[in-house]
Amino acid sequence: MKTKNVFRFFLYSISFILLLILSKIGYYNYSIRSGVDTEKYPYSVEYIAPDKALLNKEFYVCDENFIVQYYNPQRATYSKGKNGLRNFIISHYKNKNYTDSGYLNIRFIINCKGEAGRYIIHENNLDLEPIEFNTDLVNQLFNLTTQLKKWNPNFTYDEYRDSYMYLSYRIENGEITEILP
Amino acid sequence: MEKLQRYYLSFFCLLLFFSCEQDYSKLTPKERHDLAEKTFKDGPYFYQGSPETMSRIERAIKIDSTYCDAVRELSVAYLKRGIPHKWKIEMDKAIACDPAIWQPYRGYNYLWFYRDYKKAIVDFNASDSLTPNFIETPQGHSVDYWRGIAYLGLNDYENSIFFFNKYINKEIEESGEDWVEFTAFLYRGIAYYESNNFEEALINFNKLIHYSKQTADGKYYKALILHQQNENKKALKYLNESITDFNKGYFNDRPYVETLRQIYIQDLEQLKEKIKSIN
Numbered sequence: 407m408k409t410k411n412v413f414r415f416f417l418y419s420i421s422f423i424l425l426l427i428l429s430k431i432g433y434y435n436y437s438i439r440s441g442v443d444t445e446k447y448p449y450s451v452e453y454i455a456p457d458k459a460l461l462n463k464e465f466y467v468c469d470e471n472f473i474v475q476y477y478n479p480q481r482a483t484y485s486k487g488k489n490g491l492r493n494f495i496i497s498h499y500k501n502k503n504y505t506d507s508g509y510l511n512i513r514f515i516i517n518c519k520g521e522a523g524r525y526i527i528h529e530n531n532l533d534l535e536p537i538e539f540n541t542d543l544v545n546q547l548f549n550l551t552t553q554l555k556k557w558n559p560n561f562t563y564d565e566y567r568d569s570y571m572y573l574s575y576r577i578e579n580g581e582i583t584e585i586l587p
Numbered sequence: 588m589e590k591l592q593r594y595y596l597s598f599f600c601l602l603l604f605f606s607c608e609q610d611y612s613k614l615t616p617k618e619r620h621d622l623a624e625k626t627f628k629d630g631p632y633f634y635q636g637s638p639e640t641m642s643r644i645e646r647a648i649k650i651d652s653t654y655c656d657a658v659r660e661l662s663v664a665y666l667k668r669g670i671p672h673k674w675k676i677e678m679d680k681a682i683a684c685d686p687a688i689w690q691p692y693r694g695y696n697y698l699w700f701y702r703d704y705k706k707a708i709v710d711f712n713a714s715d716s717l718t719p720n721f722i723e724t725p726q727g728h729s730v731d732y733w734r735g736i737a738y739l740g741l742n743d744y745e746n747s748i749f750f751f752n753k754y755i756n757k758e759i760e761e762s763g764e765d766w767v768e769f770t771a772f773l774y775r776g777i778a779y780y781e782s783n784n785f786e787e788a789l790i791n792f793n794k795l796i797h798y799s800k801q802t803a804d805g806k807y808y809k810a811l812i813l814h815q816q817n818e819n820k821k822a823l824k825y826l827n828e829s830i831t832d833f834n835k836g837y838f839n840d841r842p843y844v845e846t847l848r849q850i851y852i853q854d855l856e857q858l859k860e861k862i863k864s865i866n
Contacts, residue, residue, distance in 0.1 A: 441646055447638035452668040475667065477843050489851045509701070511669045532703065534675040572669030576702055584702040587669070587844040 465523025480561035504580030518566040623651035636664030655684035704740040744782040751775035803833035
């Protein structure tokens, strides 16, 4: 009888400790997941919705679930370097008497093969408030940006990865004064 | 044994009770701050800008809205990912929270991520009155150093040199010349070079080479000056060294964005071709 009770006590103790550990893990996971504001942050802030993106139809990403940032360890770059990129844009861009000033940001994805697609455009004034640029200016810079075809993909964890990239054109009275980043 | 079962259930209920959300208004300011900090800093790693990270930051702010580190952190992902209008809203909240720390930091962001040199200078200048007893150092460098760069961005060489002098002289006085940030000599040298004061420019590039040893930028600019002074043999020597340094990765650049007056291998090769064509 005594041995039986000791065994039962031992069983209760083990199951209690197990329950404690499981509840701790459960609560930990619960607190992380329940704490996520999925309404405000359904995706990471850089997420580009494929159905709302431009030039996404023929474009594919290698892993929808793991898209890094352009600057992650071995960064994604334009095949002809920043100088080559700048020279291409500046030599082809024509200020057709535009009077716009602000930042025209074009975000997109460079896939693991070094192809660009899934574009989205943000238009802001120099105080970083949303505005609408002259449509012709936007179209012109968007077309030029999409002509930057060959990119060196990001290399992370021993593999070429998809990465988010952006180009920011600082424009003053229709002239491009900076291309970032 | 029945008692044991009862204790077991009671303890389980107690566990559930303690797992309920806290009412933060009952905490003291210190407790709220500490809890906000714990919420902000502890826990598993998630990528910057992910729903988990952003929500965690929001939770920390909800616990203590005066915990300004979290308020500022909410802006960072937008900054790095090229979403300026959202960055601005969150960054301005951080400044409202603690202007002394975050206004000069916003200046740093305007300087590098937006190349808005005038707005950057306004923010750096604000720190003079916000912290009159000491010079603020956003991102590890004095606002004087940053102002030197911002004025160089505006091609305002006089002010650029003025602020680099202020920064460099203070460093020398307090710690010695070898404590001066190398790029202060580079940029002050460029400011002199672009205002055609080759003599002062060379002094700065020589200091950069002396302290840094391997510097593609310092040797490139020195080669440029020597070339302009028709000392092409010497220029070529420095240029070759500059190319070697460049290929080893010893050139001035920045994470996330291109740096001011960044040099590229094409710049070095072009100059080399030019010099060789003369020789």
